[in-house]
Amino acid sequence: MPRRLPKKDVVIIGFGWTGAIMANELTDEGLDVIAIERGPWRDAPTDFPPTYMQDELRYRVRHELFLRPDQLTFTFRNMMSQTALPIRSWGAFMPPNGVGGGGTHWNAEMWRFLPSDFVLRTHLTERYGASFLPADMTIQDWGITYDELEPHYDRFEYLCGTSGQAGNLKGKILEGGNPFEGPRSRPYPTPPQAQPFSHTLFGKAAQELGYKPFPQPSGNLSQAYTNPLGLRLGPCTYCGFCEWFGCSNYSKASPQTTLIPYLIRKANFTARDNSEVIRINLDRSGTRATGVTFVDTSGEEWEQQADLVILSAFALFNVQLLLHSGIGKPYDPVANTGVVGRNYTHQTISTVNGFFDNRKFNFNPFIGSGSIGMCIDEFNGDNFDHGPHGFVGGGYMGQVQTGGRPIESTLVPPGTPKWGADWKKAVKDNYLSTVKPGTGVHGSFYSYRDVYLDLDPTYTDRFGRPLMRITMDLKENEIKQNKFLTDKFAEIIKAMGAEKLAVQYRKGPYDITTYQTTHVNGGAVMGTDPNTSALNRYLQSWDVPNLFVLGATAFPQNPGYNPTLTVGALAYWAAAAIRGKYLKNPGRLVDA
Amino acid sequence: MKSSNPTWFVIRRREFLAGTAMFLFGATRVRAATIAGQLPWTPNAGAPPSRAKLGPWEFFTGEEGRAMEALADCIIPPDAETPGGKDAGCAVFVDRQLAGPYGRREGLYVRPPFQAGTKSQGPQSEKGPAQHYREALAALDRGCKAKYGERPFADLPVADKDEVLRELEKGDFKLDGIDGQSFFEQVVKDVQMGFFADPIYGGNRDMVAWKMIGYPGARYNYLDWVSRHNERFPLPPVGITGSAQWTR
Numbered sequence: 001m002p003r004r005l006p007k008k009d010v011v012i013i014g015f016g017w018t019g020a021i022m023a024n025e026l027t028d029e030g031l032d033v034i035a036i037e038r039g040p041w042r043d044a045p046t047d048f049p050p051t052y053m054q055d056e057l058r059y060r061v062r063h064e065l066f067l068r069p070d071q072l073t074f075t076f077r078n079m080m081s082q083t084a085l086p087i088r089s090w091g092a093f094m095p096p097n098g099v100g101g102g103g104t105h106w107n108a109e110m111w112r113f114l115p116s117d118f119v120l121r122t123h124l125t126e127r128y129g130a131s132f133l134p135a136d137m138t139i140q141d142w143g144i145t146y147d148e149l150e151p152h153y154d155r156f157e158y159l160c161g162t163s164g165q166a167g168n169l170k171g172k173i174l175e176g177g178n179p180f181e182g183p184r185s186r187p188y189p190t191p192p193q194a195q196p197f198s199h200t201l202f203g204k205a206a207q208e209l210g211y212k213p214f215p216q217p218s219g220n221l222s223q224a225y226t227n228p229l230g231l232r233l234g235p236c237t238y239c240g241f242c243e244w245f246g247c248s249n250y251s252k253a254s255p256q257t258t259l260i261p262y263l264i265r266k267a268n269f270t271a272r273d274n275s276e277v278i279r280i281n282l283d284r285s286g287t288r289a290t291g292v293t294f295v296d297t298s299g300e301e302w303e304q305q306a307d308l309v310i311l312s313a314f315a316l317f318n319v320q321l322l323l324h325s326g327i328g329k330p331y332d333p334v335a336n337t338g339v340v341g342r343n344y345t346h347q348t349i350s351t352v353n354g355f356f357d358n359r360k361f362n363f364n365p366f367i368g369s370g371s372i373g374m375c376i377d378e379f380n381g382d383n384f385d386h387g388p389h390g391f392v393g394g395g396y397m398g399q400v401q402t403g404g405r406p407i408e409s410t411l412v413p414p415g416t417p418k419w420g421a422d423w424k425k426a427v428k429d430n431y432l433s434t435v436k437p438g439t440g441v442h443g444s445f446y447s448y449r450d451v452y453l454d455l456d457p458t459y460t461d462r463f464g465r466p467l468m469r470i471t472m473d474l475k476e477n478e479i480k481q482n483k484f485l486t487d488k489f490a491e492i493i494k495a496m497g498a499e500k501l502a503v504q505y506r507k508g509p510y511d512i513t514t515y516q517t518t519h520v521n522g523g524a525v526m527g528t529d530p531n532t533s534a535l536n537r538y539l540q541s542w543d544v545p546n547l548f549v550l551g552a553t554a555f556p557q558n559p560g561y562n563p564t565l566t567v568g569a570l571a572y573w574a575a576a577a578i579r580g581k582y583l584k585n586p587g588r589l590v591d592a
Numbered sequence: 593m594k595s596s597n598p599t600w601f602v603i604r605r606r607e608f609l610a611g612t613a614m615f616l617f618g619a620t621r622v623r624a625a626t627i628a629g630q631l632p633w634t635p636n637a638g639a640p641p642s643r644a645k646l647g648p649w650e651f652f653t654g655e656e657g658r659a660m661e662a663l664a665d666c667i668i669p670p671d672a673e674t675p676g677g678k679d680a681g682c683a684v685f686v687d688r689q690l691a692g693p694y695g696r697r698e699g700l701y702v703r704p705p706f707q708a709g710t711k712s713q714g715p716q717s718e719k720g721p722a723q724h725y726r727e728a729l730a731a732l733d734r735g736c737k738a739k740y741g742e743r744p745f746a747d748l749p750v751a752d753k754d755e756v757l758r759e760l761e762k763g764d765f766k767l768d769g770i771d772g773q774s775f776f777e778q779v780v781k782d783v784q785m786g787f788f789a790d791p792i793y794g795g796n797r798d799m800v801a802w803k804m805i806g807y808p809g810a811r812y813n814y815l816d817w818v819s820r821h822n823e824r825f826p827l828p829p830v831g832i833t834g835s836a837q838w839t840r
Contacts, residue, residue: 040622043631047638052832054810057789058641068699076713085709085716088701197821237813248812264631274624296624364825366807367814406788406807418761419667419780420754424674431805432824459703511712 002293002301008034011292011306013277013321014313016101017564018550018571020255020263021156022310024229025575027266029583034304035269036294038276038313039067039098043256048246050239056405060244063090065105067097074316075456076512078473080333086459086467091513093346093520094244096314099273102518103254103564107243107370107402107438108219110162110253111561112153112569114381115146115182120557123382124392133392134477136449138343139557143528143537146182149569152576154185156568157217160253161225161233164188164217178214180377193222193236193372198363198435198496202399203374205495211376216398216439217565218371219253229262240403242370243438252370275302278463280309280325280547289327289547295463307586308578312550312571319344319453319523319553320468328524328534328543333450333471339534339542341454343447343522344470345558348395348478350506351440352490354498355413358433361497365404365436373400373439376492379485380560381444391480395443395560397489399496402438409436413500435493441485442517443506444560448475453523474508482506519563521552526570528590536590538577539570545588548574643833644684644794650691651722652683656729658746660686666753667783674804675797677783685786685795686725686779695722721778728775731767732756791831802829809835 010026012019015037023033042048042065058064072095075084096102116123119141124133133139166187167177192215195203206213220236227233236251250257263269277294281303291305311318322328322340331341356363375398377383386392403409411434412426456469483505490503506516527533530542535554541547550571552563581589625632649657664677664686677683689695697720706718717724733744736756740748745756759765760776767775786795788802790810796802802809809829817825828837 040637041625041627041632041634042637046634046636049638050812052638052640052810054812055641055790055792055832057785057793061785061789062694069701070699073701078710078712082710083707085707085713086701086703087714088716089714091714194818196818200821235815237815238818239812239814261631264627265629267629269628271627272624273627274622297622298624362822362824364814364817364823366811367818367825404807406802406805407785410784410788410805419757419784421669421671424668424671428674428804431807458705509710509712513712513714 002303004303004305007291007305008032009306010034010308010310011036011304012310012312013280013292014038014101014311014317015099015255015271016096016312016314017103017255017568019101019310019312020259021568021571022312022550022575023269024259024263025572025579027263027269029579030268032268033270034306035271036275036277036292036304037099037271037273039274041273042098042100042104042246044246044248044250048248050248053245053248054239054241056407060405061407063094065096065098065244065246066090067095070462072461074468074470075459076470076472078471078509080450080471084456084469084471087512092511092516093518094515095316095518099260099271100255101314104246104256105244106564108252109371109562110157110160110164110217110219110565111396112181112184113146113559113561113566114180114383116382117559118142118144118146118149127382128387128392134475137477138447138449140343140527140532142556143526143533144573149566149573150182150185152569152572153565155572156565158189159227159229159258160219161190161221161227162188162217162219162253163190163193163222165192165215167214176214178377179212180380180383188217190222190225193218193220193369194238195372195374196364196367196401198401199372199374199399201496202492205492206374206376209492209495211378213374213376216371216373216375216400218369220247220369220371221251221253227258229259231258231262233257236369238367238369238372240366240368240405243402277321278324278465280311280321280327282325282327282544286326287544289544307546309547310550311547315520315523315552316453316468318549318551322524322534322549323455323468324465327541327547330454331452333452336449339530339532340524341452342532343525343556344451344453344472344520345445345447345522345555346472346510347517347519347558348443348445348474348482348506349441349516350443350482350486351437351504352486352493353411353437353502353504354435354493354496355430355500355502356433356435356498358429361433363401363432363435365401365409365432365434368401368403368438370402370438371400373398375400375439379488389480389484391477391484393444393446393477393481393560395441395485397441397485398437398439399435400438401436404431406431411436411502414502435496435498441482441489442560442562443478443482443485445478445558447522447557472510474506474510479506479508519552519558521555521558521563524549524553525556526554527556530592536588538589539574540577540582540589542592546586548578550574641792641832643792644688649687651687651695652690655733655744656726657683657687659729659733659744662746662753663779664783666757667780668787675800677787679797680787680800681795681797682783682786685789685793686782688794689782690722690725696720724775728767728770728772731770735765735767792833799829799831
């Protein structure tokens, strides 16, 4: 029998971005809140100080800050006809672990989604007709509009001190920003980051080709900033160790830099680390959560009861915990019934590396940050007419010099041997004069009937529970989209003056060993119909109304942007619904 | 890490079963805790890395070490300005990696059943890197002895070594019981990784690789240089343990 802890008002599962946001909001409401985190406590001075954090082998290659697959992993297959096999070592995406979650080691790109992204099926059907969409594509509207989410986008941007240039201020298009963005109520809190040489070349080339380049919105700050909670961030030093690494410098927006030092001082907040929630408990009716059961490092089981349960782990783990807890009907792609596991997506990524004359170009590639960069948005979402092209979706593209860490960044032109004297010479000749876009082409990944999550019949975790099974492949729509975008991107890299290009289209089959961002989304999506969504528009479980599920789990499909800003905004949106509506009258916020 | 220390072993094993975080690079013990009122402070929670020890092989036998050094020098040959893979310490790097958590696949998912899958499903071998290297290096020497008159790989003339590697790369040089092509791919990756990793891990000795390409190493502040476009950064590299220049 688990040992029982004193009951709390709220238990939060997972202490990353969304857990910290929700904890701060609900403690402000006077509620007694506990957050339970699977991984260790992590912060800059103890865990990633600038004396040894700049270690590519340890953090990038050996995955120091991430979850160990031994603790929990997934099985994977491309098609339903195959046998899924375990992901024994991470590749395609990197599941976070520990306080701060993915917010600790992200690149800090701060993109808003397009207004049309939130009403995707309606928008595309109206513009192109229903028959334009592939028959097995299961994209749907979110049940929320951009205008409803805008105040929450704004709030998260100001929490983080986001550095950027507004492109659309209350409907007025501004020079130098992204002209395609939805209207924003305020400018960014801080100006854009400085841009290294290759970025200015990309901006110039893009402009000459008729595009409207703009600086990527960044959660690595261009200048010192004090956020609305009174927490201070320092200016980014362009060290080139963002993604995969923790920031030693208090320059990257993270739960540790923007929320936790404020939250931890509240008397009605407690956290537990190194404690893994293994189940959300339900009462006999199966419609009310009574709390959670978790396991600590000595293997001891504990029960934490609470009136309100917030599930805010990383997207995949949210789905897994729902399946293990028997909450919501599991998705069945054959019968096309059920919702938990449905509409799982990733990101369609590719790049073009450009090799320049080293007598004329020196890019100092090691000067970088995760989210500097010059980008264009002409080919994202439905910003262009898809009619002639026969696919839907798109993405932003840009030159984003995230750092010149040499294990990964010593590229050689196509045709060079992979080893030996010629390889060595090519590495030496090209390191400083190669453009290696960190982001490159960042395309959407729409949802399909047979791309989904369920429980594996064979493989188990350390508790003997079934692993979750990922069935995912790249579809013709995404492959066509990527070809079109990558060709456009290659034109810009060439126009920058590159002598040789290495064009790397994304091709099928979907490969679990190749990193393609950690933007794995969906599986328990939000929506207006309980038959096609696990959550209502407030991220409240249709089946268990005192359970809210935060994170990219709720995305019905994945647009061509990085997810975190929308993830944070949705957490604020859900918190506002809990504070303004749910606490006054606990129950379903939307009638099924 | 040796498992002859019973206390350490018991704790580690228990954490392996129930623990939620392990540091592959240090032996920091992790325990569940309750945090309230103030930010926690655990000295050295992030486990600063230890420097690879100089001295004898930790994983390789003498024969394996010779083969590995010969491979390292073929993959990264010495030239007038920059040492080759052997003198840069790349074989030492691979040895220390194989003797450590990487060689043992610590933290990876190693539960059965082991079944062959598609390439897109990733490696499913029952063997870890350490065992794989041991078998493959033995097979390489057997193959060379059979083809080149009882000489192991390390004793072949440079031209023959290069020929063996070119054929391994193409899949034409067969290693019995081993996929030679994918083994060679792994060796190239590991040797080059050692060349470019921080010198604290045994390769990139004196930061020779970083000097060769112009990488300034483990620095942390380029604020003065981000807007100085198309100018070569003037400072030499530093590693995690510092720079030889600092002591002059």
